[in-house]
Amino acid sequence: MNAEGSVFKKLLHPEGIAVIGASSKEGTSGFLTIQNLLRSNFEGIYPVNPKGGTLSGLKVYPSVQDLPQGVETAIILLAAQSVPGALRQCAEKGIKVAIIGSGGFKEKDDEGADLQLELLQIIKETGIRVLGPNCMGVYNACSGLNFTLTATLDQIREQVRPGNISFITQSGAFGIALFTTGVEIGLNFSKVVSLGNKADIDEVEVLEHLGDDPETDVIMTYIEEMKRGRRFYEVAKQVSKKKPIVAFKVGRTPTGMKAAASHTGALAGSGRIFSAACKQGGVIEVESSRAMLEVCKVFAYQPPLAGNRIGIVTNSGGLAVEVCDLLDDFGLRVPELSPGLQESLVQEGAVPNWGINKNPVDLTAANRNYPDWYYKSAKMLLASGEVDGILLIMVGVGLEWPVERIVEGVEELKAMGKPILILGTAKRKIMEAVVPKYQNVDIPVIDDVRIAARSMAALRERGRYEGGLMK
Amino acid sequence: MSSVNIIIAGAQREGNSILSELEAKEILKEYGIPVVGGDLATSEDEAVQLAAGFGYPVVLKVVSPQITHKSDSGGVKLNLKDAGEVLRAYREIMAKALENCPGAEIKGVVVQPMARPGRELVIGAVQDSQFGPVVMFGLGGIFVEVLKDVSFRLAPVDHSEALDMLREIKGYRLLEGLRGELPCDLEAILNIIIRLSNLIYDYRDEVSEIDINPLFAYHDGAIAIDARIILKS
Numbered sequence: 001m002n003a004e005g006s007v008f009k010k011l012l013h014p015e016g017i018a019v020i021g022a023s024s025k026e027g028t029s030g031f032l033t034i035q036n037l038l039r040s041n042f043e044g045i046y047p048v049n050p051k052g053g054t055l056s057g058l059k060v061y062p063s064v065q066d067l068p069q070g071v072e073t074a075i076i077l078l079a080a081q082s083v084p085g086a087l088r089q090c091a092e093k094g095i096k097v098a099i100i101g102s103g104g105f106k107e108k109d110d111e112g113a114d115l116q117l118e119l120l121q122i123i124k125e126t127g128i129r130v131l132g133p134n135c136m137g138v139y140n141a142c143s144g145l146n147f148t149l150t151a152t153l154d155q156i157r158e159q160v161r162p163g164n165i166s167f168i169t170q171s172g173a174f175g176i177a178l179f180t181t182g183v184e185i186g187l188n189f190s191k192v193v194s195l196g197n198k199a200d201i202d203e204v205e206v207l208e209h210l211g212d213d214p215e216t217d218v219i220m221t222y223i224e225e226m227k228r229g230r231r232f233y234e235v236a237k238q239v240s241k242k243k244p245i246v247a248f249k250v251g252r253t254p255t256g257m258k259a260a261a262s263h264t265g266a267l268a269g270s271g272r273i274f275s276a277a278c279k280q281g282g283v284i285e286v287e288s289s290r291a292m293l294e295v296c297k298v299f300a301y302q303p304p305l306a307g308n309r310i311g312i313v314t315n316s317g318g319l320a321v322e323v324c325d326l327l328d329d330f331g332l333r334v335p336e337l338s339p340g341l342q343e344s345l346v347q348e349g350a351v352p353n354w355g356i357n358k359n360p361v362d363l364t365a366a367n368r369n370y371p372d373w374y375y376k377s378a379k380m381l382l383a384s385g386e387v388d389g390i391l392l393i394m395v396g397v398g399l400e401w402p403v404e405r406i407v408e409g410v411e412e413l414k415a416m417g418k419p420i421l422i423l424g425t426a427k428r429k430i431m432e433a434v435v436p437k438y439q440n441v442d443i444p445v446i447d448d449v450r451i452a453a454r455s456m457a458a459l460r461e462r463g464r465y466e467g468g469l470m471k
Numbered sequence: 472m473s474s475v476n477i478i479i480a481g482a483q484r485e486g487n488s489i490l491s492e493l494e495a496k497e498i499l500k501e502y503g504i505p506v507v508g509g510d511l512a513t514s515e516d517e518a519v520q521l522a523a524g525f526g527y528p529v530v531l532k533v534v535s536p537q538i539t540h541k542s543d544s545g546g547v548k549l550n551l552k553d554a555g556e557v558l559r560a561y562r563e564i565m566a567k568a569l570e571n572c573p574g575a576e577i578k579g580v581v582v583q584p585m586a587r588p589g590r591e592l593v594i595g596a597v598q599d600s601q602f603g604p605v606v607m608f609g610l611g612g613i614f615v616e617v618l619k620d621v622s623f624r625l626a627p628v629d630h631s632e633a634l635d636m637l638r639e640i641k642g643y644r645l646l647e648g649l650r651g652e653l654p655c656d657l658e659a660i661l662n663i664i665i666r667l668s669n670l671i672y673d674y675r676d677e678v679s680e681i682d683i684n685p686l687f688a689y690h691d692g693a694i695a696i697d698a699r700i701i702l703k704s
Contacts, residue, residue, distance in 0.1 A: 230602050262681065
């Protein structure tokens, strides 16, 4: 394994972790980190605290020097001014990677920026690698190892299902909040890496690693500022050939270069250039953090769209019209079905006599036959060759009643190899009951009309990109 | 050493960060970008002589390292149809330059043939601090100034990336020709975008900004009317 690979091995699959600044004081990060590690059933925990003694049954080492040989990963949770000293001790002890959770560096003030420079100097001199400072740590949902320094993640431990989406976040607390929301709406994560101030390891390096990670099929990135834009583009261009990358960037300065002497310079805002890099690098850039989550969910469950023709089955005419407008904005089409298919839909009992059999297919008012109608029309549209993917708009009982029927016959729907999305809304209780059932069989449910359309567009963007790669 | 290197080295030696229009066009030409030719006249007689050589109508533009926005300071005269108009224009430009930019070093005027009207475009390039060399495309006039209807890509770009840049702008249909107009020569435009992206990439250590503004696009071909190149300081 190359040197870079081994950094991530020590970050994501460590054998032992020293927790420098471990604490018995409830609510502190030094306490929470130990609890998170214990609950991960992780066995190589080495708390470090000058007081020594024991902590939750673990032996506490009074100093870094006292640690046994062979510990290669550390989390540093000390006050900022004590971090450089601790980092140097770690390097001397043979620790290869340190996660610095402490804040109070460049993000704070000039004094903090000086401390961060001191860290850089130690990194340069000793070769130790650093994640952070000011980061929330790392979570490996596949192995269950949680070494974040917050209680938030632990609160939804029961709901987390290991999956194939990995998340690179520059924001700490909001990153964890997005992870939590993601889990609640059905995203199954593989790795979560919080970058913090990026003194050393940045999104580019993590992206490169995740590109090669067999447990990652979709990469989600939340970016605040970028230091190595050109390199990000180069790496993204390679990684996106293998798996989709979805990016959301905040702080898209609309104004151009300061003191530009040309028109071009005055127009070259950072957001615009980032968007250009995404387009050329095959990165799907989204417009909101919620869209980032939903688009990743859709990528994790569904194949890309091989063409731009969308079939719609709905029990709400109004919502269907709204979706059609939005799909059109994204360059997707909702073609009228052929006369033959229109006739078959009615004859084979997929659409009632009083329904609309064109596209959108409108099943109209609530009926106990919804399960059959939704299932049959979905299947017939997918099989027809007249559309490249389908959107099921399911409102109220339209979402509730067909769930068993769709789950039962899902393999036949999936066999067509075309994406299926649900735009669904119902009472919160109904949603909580049925959405996981759909998503357990890989059919994503999105409750926001714009984001549903955006997700379809993302599937098409990816399909077009993959099509281009094959040429 | 290529003529591009010679021009850049010369400007650096003299401490000029903004190349003259003629120098900028010389560099574009070296990269195969068509430009409206021109020559420097240092006297009114020379201006008349050059104009006769190019054939009327002609354009006169002030040349001064200190005057960067030539038209704002009355330094550009268009569509001059005979020797008398050229003489008058020369004198007016000199007077305006003295009045608006006292102390500016006036090297003379550029005399160039008046290009036939075409679809006005802007093609530019800059070094972005994070993403390095990038290239920009847009429609000229209000489209770029007010609507900021432009597209960017990281340089260098290939043919399909350049085509994406054209299609991305809202005004793309104007290039295809509206209501019976002939379409613009898209291949000629793409060619210029690609070549400019190569230029900004090759000279990423020396050049900080380039504007071709305007570029006129025709049914057959496209040509840089004015150009500006700014070096890194």
